[in-house]
Amino acid sequence: MSYPTIQAYQAYTNGTEERLREHPVLDFLFHHQESFDHGNMKTEPYTVFHTDDFTFTKTDGTVLPPGEASWKGWLEGYVFFTEHLHEARYVCVYERDGGWEMVGVANIYCNLPVPGERTKTDLSGRKWDIVVPGSFIFNCVQDSAGPKGFKVKSMTLFGDRVPAVAEMIKRGMVKPEDLFK
Template identity: 30%
Template sequence: MKPCLVHYGDWDEVTDSHPAMKYMRTYTEMYDKRDLDNLYENYIASDFTYSKSTGQIFPSGKESWDAVTGDYRLFTVYRHEPYMLTCWETDDGSGWEILGNAWLFANLPGDGSAAKVYKDLTGKEWEIRIPAGFFFKYRKEGGEIKVASIAITSDSGPVVVELLKRGVMKPSDLGI
C-alpha cells in the first residue's frame, strides 16, 4: 500500500510540500486567472479526457479541453477554493490521482444586485458558491507532470436559476 496525502483546507505549506499538490495549486491558480492557452500547451497531456457531471465523456485531446473550459464560459470571474484533497501515487508509479472537493465561487453576467453574497476565505464577495468534486489523473512525462484526465461533479442548478432570473438565459435555452 502506498501512502497518500489527506488535507483539509485551502492551499498551504502542506500542499506545497507534495509535488503533485504543488503542481495542482499552480494549475488551479492559472485556471482561475484564465491562463487557459498556457495551461493547454504546457500542463495538459495530448490524450487528455474530460468527464462532466452529466456523465458525458469527451473525445481525448483539444475537444476535451474545450469542453472543460467551456463549462466556465458564463462566469465573468471565478475561483476554486479547496476544502478537502486526497492525493496518492498510482500503483505503477506513473503519476498521481487526486480526489478533492472545492467551493467554486463565481460571478455571472447581468444584474446581480439581488443575488445572495458569499465570501471566500480571502474575504472576497461572490454571487455564486457551488460545492464541486474533482477527480484528476496526473501523469509523469519526461520529467514533467501532465494532467491526463479530469472528472467533475457539481450542481449547475444554482447557476442556471440565477442566469434565468437575470435574463441571461431563457427557458427556451434549456429546451423548455
C-alpha cells in the same frame, strides 16, 4: 477481514494552504488551479499543463474525445462566467497506475456578466455572484515538459449546476423553458 490498501496523503484545507505544497503533485495542481483562475492557461496551448491525449469527463458522465476536444469541453463549462475561483476544501492524493490521482472537493466561486447582488463570500472575504460545490478527480503523470514536472492526463468533474442556473434565470440570462430544449 483485511482489505488491500495504498498509502494516501489527505488533508482538509481552507484554500491553497502553503503546507500542502510540500506534496509535489498538490504543488503542481495548486499551480494548475491558480493558472486557470488567474493566469494565462486559457490562452496558451492546453498541452502546457495537460498531456496530448488529455481526457475530460463532464459532470453528466459524458467522456469527451482526448486532446483538444476535451480541453474545449472543460472550458465550455466556464463560458457564462466573467471570473472564477476554485477554493480547495479537501484533497486526497495517491499513486495509481504509474501516475498520481487526486480527489478533491472545492467551492467554485463565479461572477456573471449581468449585474446583481453578490452574496457569496470566499475565505478571503471577497463577494461573488455564485458558489457551486464541486468535486474533481485529476490523474497526473510525471512529465519533465510540464510545470513542476507533471501534466494532467485526465480530469473528471462532479458539480451541482443548480445554483448557477438559478442565478442566471433570476438575472434574465436564461429562460426556464430553454432548459428543456
